[in-house]
Amino acid sequence: MRQITYKIERFDGTRKFIQEYSLVHQPGKTILWGLIAIKDTMDPTLAFTAACRSAVCGACAVRVNGQAVLACETSLDTTLDRFGDVLTLAPLQNFSVIRDLVVDWEEKSERLAAVKTWLMPQDGFSAQTGCRQTGSDFKKINTQAGCILCGACASECSKLTANSADFLEPFTYSKVWKFVADTRDQAATERIKGILDKGLWKCLHCAECITKCPKGLAPGEDIARLRRFSLRMGHDDSSGARHALAFLQDIAETGRLNETKLSMRSIGVWGSIKKLPLALRLLRRGKLNPFHLPRKVAGHDQIQVILKAVKESEQA
Amino acid sequence: MKYAFFPGCVLEGAAKENYIATTKVANALGIELVEIPGWSCCGASHVQDVDELAITALNGRNLALAEAMGLPLLTVCNTCTLMLRKAKAQLDNGQKEKVNQILAKANLHYAGNSEVTHLLWVIAGDYGLEKLKKLVRRPLTGLKVAGYYGCHLLRPPAIMDFEDYANPQSLENLIVTLGAEPVDFSAKLQCCGFHATYPAENDVIRITGRTNQSAAQAGADCIVTPCPLCQISLDINQQEGLRAVEGSRELPVLHLAQLIGLALGFSVDDLGINMLVSGREQFAARLS
Numbered sequence: 001m002r003q004i005t006y007k008i009e010r011f012d013g014t015r016k017f018i019q020e021y022s023l024v025h026q027p028g029k030t031i032l033w034g035l036i037a038i039k040d041t042m043d044p045t046l047a048f049t050a051a052c053r054s055a056v057c058g059a060c061a062v063r064v065n066g067q068a069v070l071a072c073e074t075s076l077d078t079t080l081d082r083f084g085d086v087l088t089l090a091p092l093q094n095f096s097v098i099r100d101l102v103v104d105w106e107e108k109s110e111r112l113a114a115v116k117t118w119l120m121p122q123d124g125f126s127a128q129t130g131c132r133q134t135g136s137d138f139k140k141i142n143t144q145a146g147c148i149l150c151g152a153c154a155s156e157c158s159k160l161t162a163n164s165a166d167f168l169e170p171f172t173y174s175k176v177w178k179f180v181a182d183t184r185d186q187a188a189t190e191r192i193k194g195i196l197d198k199g200l201w202k203c204l205h206c207a208e209c210i211t212k213c214p215k216g217l218a219p220g221e222d223i224a225r226l227r228r229f230s231l232r233m234g235h236d237d238s239s240g241a242r243h244a245l246a247f248l249q250d251i252a253e254t255g256r257l258n259e260t261k262l263s264m265r266s267i268g269v270w271g272s273i274k275k276l277p278l279a280l281r282l283l284r285r286g287k288l289n290p291f292h293l294p295r296k297v298a299g300h301d302q303i304q305v306i307l308k309a310v311k312e313s314e315q316a
Numbered sequence: 317m318k319y320a321f322f323p324g325c326v327l328e329g330a331a332k333e334n335y336i337a338t339t340k341v342a343n344a345l346g347i348e349l350v351e352i353p354g355w356s357c358c359g360a361s362h363v364q365d366v367d368e369l370a371i372t373a374l375n376g377r378n379l380a381l382a383e384a385m386g387l388p389l390l391t392v393c394n395t396c397t398l399m400l401r402k403a404k405a406q407l408d409n410g411q412k413e414k415v416n417q418i419l420a421k422a423n424l425h426y427a428g429n430s431e432v433t434h435l436l437w438v439i440a441g442d443y444g445l446e447k448l449k450k451l452v453r454r455p456l457t458g459l460k461v462a463g464y465y466g467c468h469l470l471r472p473p474a475i476m477d478f479e480d481y482a483n484p485q486s487l488e489n490l491i492v493t494l495g496a497e498p499v500d501f502s503a504k505l506q507c508c509g510f511h512a513t514y515p516a517e518n519d520v521i522r523i524t525g526r527t528n529q530s531a532a533q534a535g536a537d538c539i540v541t542p543c544p545l546c547q548i549s550l551d552i553n554q555q556e557g558l559r560a561v562e563g564s565r566e567l568p569v570l571h572l573a574q575l576i577g578l579a580l581g582f583s584v585d586d587l588g589i590n591m592l593v594s595g596r597e598q599f600a601a602r603l604s
Contacts, residue, residue, distance in 0.1 A: 206507035240515035298354035
């Protein structure tokens with residue numbers, strides 16, 4: 001009989017420890033099947049959350065060998081093929097752990113509510129007539145409406161792991177975008193202003209959230225949508241916004257990045273002065289040449305024509 | 317094997333040693349790299365935050381230039397690979413007609429027969445590690461190497477589909493082929509933070525410290541990465557990173573082509589390894 005092992009990262013309220021459980025393999029099962037089998041037949045003290053078993057409620061997200069997944073929809077056989085017959089299960093990262101695989105959503109819910117992720121209907125709507133929109137308008141936000149708040153994106157987010165004080169959970173940005181793009185909502189500009197100092201430009205672009213969302217959302221792409229919207233509102237006074245704008249400016253001017261100007265454009269004179277020790281380090285190793293000014297690339301005229309045509313296309 | 321080479325901006329600037337190493341190694345392997353005349357910046361994972369159509373169209377131009385050469389496009393930068401492949405995916409899935417109308421004004425056309433690949437994928441794939449093994453002149457015996465993939469060669473997998481993002485093996489297999497020993501370390505698949513260097517500087521420095529410490533604690537003599545942006549971030553911020561995590565051991569961070577080049581018999585000077593900021597003296601001593 002083929003034996004498989006679940007090594008589970010447990011927590012009893014004060015102490016973290018790893019406990020191993022051996023199971024007889026059964027084909028065609030899920031990760032959740034194994035957890036339930038352990039709880040039912042070996043160890044009733046093992047704590048985890050799960051409810052719908054249909055990838056709808058979002059309760060059963062856990063990390064398996066460092067990957068956040070929904071336990072109920074993740075094939076055990078596929079996972080064993082990927083990682084071998086010993087699996088390591090851990091609670092979601094970037095959450096407080098209550099016990100074993102159960103994480104605390106209270107703080108996350110408060111952070112979600114702080115940016116008002118609910119519909120603020122336009123004045124024309126009423127309790128009697130409701131808040132109706134066309135099917136095509138709903139399709140624009142259908143993907144984001146599919147978020148089940150499982151927490152997988154928050155678990156894998158590199159920025160939250162580095163520092164959560166000045167950044168929100170990726171699902172929160174997707175929800176904010178959903179309401180900004182919702183034709184029934186009246187608070188788009190207020191919503192954008194509300195996230196400018198809540199990490200809008202601090203995403204690390206690691207694409208973990210896009211990779212791990214079990215429902216096909218792409219929070220990183222929604223952050224890009226929010227950034228574009230904020231720039232159209234004129235909010236370009238942050239190092240992140242200036243940094244992004246500098247790249248497009250450089251492409252327009254020569255076709256390629258000008259590293260010497262990039263620092264000045266992104267963080268200004270004072271910020272660049274503070275970076276002098278780093279600049280000197282690079283100069284000494286021959287990695288920075290302040291006198292290197294990129295010349296226009298061959299076909300720079302094509303780039304200008306393309307950028308002009310893009311502007312015309314966007315205005316049409 | 318012949319490729320339209322897209323070096324990317326950073327190989328003209330802060331990672332110019334990777335241009336040196338890549339061209340030498342490609343030549344030694346018999347891989348012909350023809351630089352695309354007039355290539356432009358890929359957008360560096362930033363320009364879509366300003367104007368998505370603009371960067372799709374500009375990368376449509378880059379792809380069209382490679383198509384005109386009749387060659388698959390090869391990069392040595394994770395983010396360039398992602399940006400170009402993302403543009404190709406957008407063009408091939410609904411944007412082609414719209415973008416071709418824009419490109420036509422510059423007398424360009426995107427046909428869709430281009431391919432975008434990365435040096436690691438070529439060597440671990442079509443070129444083959446067995447063929448590489450036959451060219452190894454100086455096996456890196458005893459050298460413990462931490463292979464650091466970098467985000468954009470693996471994620472998002474819908475676009476970067478060379479291997480399993482959760483359990484990639486190409487870098488470890490390549491390290492073994494060169495005679496070195498891959499070390500497993502917890503930060504192997506994590507993000508270096510490079511793209512938020514300005515808006516989240518302190519976070520990036522802490523990430524640098526943790527990543528290098530993770531590799532050092534696993535016993536690595538060096539890190540190797542297929543991405544010059546990861547290399548820059550982990551190398552040039554290392555002093556501050558070590559301070560942030562109270563670490564002490566500097567670790568050299570090599571470009572992929574530099575590690576391959578060492579095994580092919582090139583010297584430290586040949587490959588620009590003397591341009592590394594961190595740990596280069598220790599590394600030179602370790603090699604000798």
